[in-house]
Amino acid sequence: MSGQTLYDKLWQNHLIEARDDGSALIYIDLQLIHEVTSPQAFEGLRLAGRKPWRRDAILAVPDHNISTDSAERAAGVAAIADPVSRLQVQTLDENCADFDLVKFEMNDVRQGIVHVVGPEQGATLPGMTVVCGDSHTSTHGALGALAHGIGTSEVEHVLATQTLIQKKMKNMLVRIDGQLQPGVTAKDVALAVIGKIGTAGGTGCAIEFGGQVIRDMSMEGRMTLCNMSIEAGARAGMVAVDDTTIDYVKGRPYAPAGEMWDVAVSAWRELHSDPDAQFDTVVELAGEEIKPQVTWGTSPEMVVPVDGSVPDPAAFSDATRRAAATRALEYMGLAAGTPITDIKLDRVFIGSCTNSRIEDLRAAAAVVKGRRVADSIKQAMVVPGSGQVKKQAEAEGLDRIFIDAGLEWREPGCSMCLAMNADKLGAGEHCASTSNRNFEGRQGFGGRTHLVSPAMAAAAAVAGHFVDVRDWKEV
Amino acid sequence: MKAFTVENGLVAPMDRANVDTDLIIPKQFLKSIKRSGFGPNLFDELRYLDEGQPGQDCSARPINPEFPLNFPRYAGASILLARENFGCGSSREHAPWALEDYGFRCIIAPSFADIFYNNCFKNGLLPIELDVQLVDRLFGEMYASEGYQLTVDLQRQRVVTPSGEEIAFEVDAFRRHCLLEGLDDIGLTLQREDAIRAFEAQWRERSPWLFDAIR
CATH class of the missing domain: 3.30.499.10 (Aconitase, domain 3)
Known part of the structure; x- marks a missing residue:
């Protein structure tokens, strides 16, 4: 039997049960919540008399429709000029208060775009399953996590059950060897990959990004790359855990510390595809050939x-x-x-x-x-x-x-x-x-x-x- | 959720590839905290000549006479015929909500984006993938014949054309079951509560750092 891919390992670790019809129930470690795709999910929860399964697996932050103007922001949520946007942000605040969920306020220094905040706070960790009602959740795969966007019905499903009903995706490896030219960045790599395979090229796949260019890439760059997996049609993108990952996670507010850190790191060291792992598709690009x-x-x-x-x-x-x-x-x-x-x-x-x-x-x-x-x-x-x-x-x-x-x-x-x-x-x-x-x-x-x-x-x-x-x- | 068994309905075209969810329902309508009422803003930027705003009375807006859904012959359509990679882009469930609210029950295309495809099933909307040449032929038949209707039978997994031709389609057994019965899958999953708890206990044992950190 051939070895496992990183995706296979993450899937296997979170598999509650596989069903005869090909679907599976998988466990979700972290759900990130923002104001736009959550109100209807909380409403559904309330109507059914349900509560979130695990409040320590949820982090909420407003990001999509808030102002970026300093004066308007300083005046607080009640002063959001657009009444429809204001109601949506207030609804997030109320839902998080009602269900006692951790939420970063609009003017909290920890607030930001949900996919920047998760890794930055150490809420996203290697080896996790991460979901959010936003397609760019694929970003978090940069830490060696299985992360993807879901719709609002699934936001509610995860809130209520801590699980998702999924079908296993196919494995795609995008390998970029060599070295990037000066001035060429992760964004250019992402766009070059999409240009090569098309916006539906990764449909039905989890993409692992590998090769020397990825090994040399910073965590920020890996996040940019995984972020745009969805633009190649793949719900999830990911990168194997290495020293760059571990150095990035260390010391972040929600990351483990002390003895727990060492135990976690030894588990995270397994989060890479085995040398003999088989991928359904392999796409190769030469780093030197990628231009802006x-x-x-x-x-x-x-x-x-x-x-x-x-x-x-x-x-x-x-x-x-x-x-x-x-x-x-x-x-x-x-x-x-x-x-x-x-x-x-x-x-x-x-x-x-x-x-x-x-x-x-x-x-x-x-x-x-x-x-x-x-x-x-x-x-x-x-x-x-x-x-x-x-x-x-x-x-x-x-x-x-x-x-x-x-x-x-x-x-x-x-x-x-x-x-x-x-x-x-x-x-x-x-x-x-x-x-x-x-x-x-x-x-x-x-x-x-x-x-x-x-x-x-x-x-x-x-x-x-x-x-x-x-x-x-x-x- | 509304059950889906058999749908016999008028077919309308969305004749372009890579129709993204921004095109299906533009971002300004995502500010709603409700699940309904998105139908009048389905394909808003194509359907109307002006820029739509949330809460506006759409009946007074200038419509785009060149957009097929505005043609009288497609009024009341419940089956949408589309091209490759339909529903790409954002995960917004507002896209299937808008299609459903407009009156569509079924979308036929050569391929769909994953998240959109999945979201459809949660809302009583059936996405059907058919071979690209077959879809091309259905487009041709539809354009050639005003009032063109199809029958979609989920139980038998068949699309039936006006000539009586039967086209088989694939759908996951679990999704088909939920759609046929109109089942809420949260309720179904909670029937497996013991299995979830058992998994969670061993996972906590193996990965204690994933628990109790965010509080």
């Missing part, structure tokens, strides 16, 4: 390297893809053959659960240091992923670098990634965004999103159009 990536269309798979051009739909042999590309170019207001570096931008967004961690902000700050945002840019904003990231960035003086360069320095939240709050694009505006989805209307009605890395977004803010950050000279 920019999306040109309305699906993350519509991506090319920065030195490329907007493709001609006629070049797609498949009729459905050709139609999609034609429609995308129309929506984006782009002509086939336009060099990517000729695309003019209106706004720049640096943030989201994909790219709002300290390393992302450092990379962006290094690019804009001593420079100014181009006059043609209407707005360039930096939204840190959490209060802790914000504090750390301010301690390093990154906020000053951004502000001096003409970027806005905001309060933590999901912000313009999905534009549920006031941060949004106007119709027809092009945005260099470090977020994860370039869908029609995602960042605002009629808005045109180009997904890029933080360094690429920062360079675009200064230039007013895309530039190859590999050629960037720091001042």
